[in-house]
Amino acid sequence: MTRILSRLGRYVLTLCIVVPAAVIALQYWDRYQQVPWTRDGRVSADVVRLAPEVSGTVATVEVGDNGHVQRGDVLYVIDPERYRLAVRSAEADVEARRQEMIVRRAAAERRKRLREAISREDLQQVEAAAAVADADWRAAQARLDLARLDLARTTVRSPVDGYVSTLRLRPGDYAIAGESRISIVDAGSFRITGYFEETKIRHVHPGRPAQIRLMGFDRPLSGHVDSIGRGIENDNDTPGAQGLPDVPETFAWVRLARRIPVRIRIDAVPPGVELVAGMTAAVEITPDGEAPMRLRIF
Numbered sequence: 001m002t003r004i005l006s007r008l009g010r011y012v013l014t015l016c017i018v019v020p021a022a023v024i025a026l027q028y029w030d031r032y033q034q035v036p037w038t039r040d041g042r043v044s045a046d047v048v049r050l051a052p053e054v055s056g057t058v059a060t061v062e063v064g065d066n067g068h069v070q071r072g073d074v075l076y077v078i079d080p081e082r083y084r085l086a087v088r089s090a091e092a093d094v095e096a097r098r099q100e101m102i103v104r105r106a107a108a109e110r111r112k113r114l115r116e117a118i119s120r121e122d123l124q125q126v127e128a129a130a131a132v133a134d135a136d137w138r139a140a141q142a143r144l145d146l147a148r149l150d151l152a153r154t155t156v157r158s159p160v161d162g163y164v165s166t167l168r169l170r171p172g173d174y175a176i177a178g179e180s181r182i183s184i185v186d187a188g189s190f191r192i193t194g195y196f197e198e199t200k201i202r203h204v205h206p207g208r209p210a211q212i213r214l215m216g217f218d219r220p221l222s223g224h225v226d227s228i229g230r231g232i233e234n235d236n237d238t239p240g241a242q243g244l245p246d247v248p249e250t251f252a253w254v255r256l257a258r259r260i261p262v263r264i265r266i267d268a269v270p271p272g273v274e275l276v277a278g279m280t281a282a283v284e285i286t287p288d289g290e291a292p293m294r295l296r297i298f
Contacts, residue, residue: 036200041281046189049180053153065167069158083151090144097137104133162187192264194283197257219270229261
């Protein structure tokens with residue numbers, strides 16, 4: 001009898017340990033499956049690719065690669081001498097056109113006073129010549145404004161607060177208009193792009209709080225869902241060599257969930273955490289009123 005009770009006690013003790021453990025494991029597994037989270041996250045930022053609007057020899061470079069700049073800071077300067085001469089030439093052309101306009105207007109006024117002594121055709125020709133001279137003067141003014149704009153564009157400035165990247169300029173290089181030789185990572189545009197399985201998207205809503213963990217940093221970042229991507233590439237629509245849909249083979253019992261991009265706005269960055277576009281991140285969307293799972297994802 002004692003042996004039976006002892007064995008029964010061991011069974012009861014085992015059940016008392018196994019059953020709660022199984023219930024807890026089941027709850028965690030259920031939450032693990034239901035709570036939207038992903039290891040496939042990336043730090044993203046807007047990159048401004050700056051290209052000069054005028055061509056010329058680079059006179060000075062005022063920044064270094066990876067350096068921080070503020071909006072309006074000078075990045076580099078193209079030799080402005082050619083453009084100063086263009087401004088002086090345009091100013092002279094404006095003055096010449098203005099004098100021509102004055103002469104033509106005066107001639108037209110004189111012909112108007114002699115309206116009865118000259119033919120109507122001659123009067124129209126003089127008035128047309130005065131109008132053309134006026135138009136030429138205004139066109140010369142526009143060319144002067146353009147020359148001054150080109151001169152101002154020889155100084156290339158940063159349009160945003162950010163960090164210099166891909167600096168490929170040295171004094172003496174020839175800068176070509178429209179060719180990017182420097183990029184600026186916008187410091188105010190850092191965000192997280194998380195790619196969530198489509199089976200978990202129903203739990204993702206704009207405004208929902210999010211926790212972000214970067215590889216290499218222990219302290220998490222806080223944020224919230226900003227928006228959900230509304231389209232991903234459909235490989236089945238890609239035409240083959242004959243222009244027909246190239247549908248890949250799949251197994252009927254295997255259906256892999258597609259990943260949907262979700263933009264996460266960063267609310268707070270802990271001290272010591274450096275954001276770099278392209279870094280790997282793990283993102284967990286926390287339902288309202290619940291604590292994050294605190295999974296050690298990396």
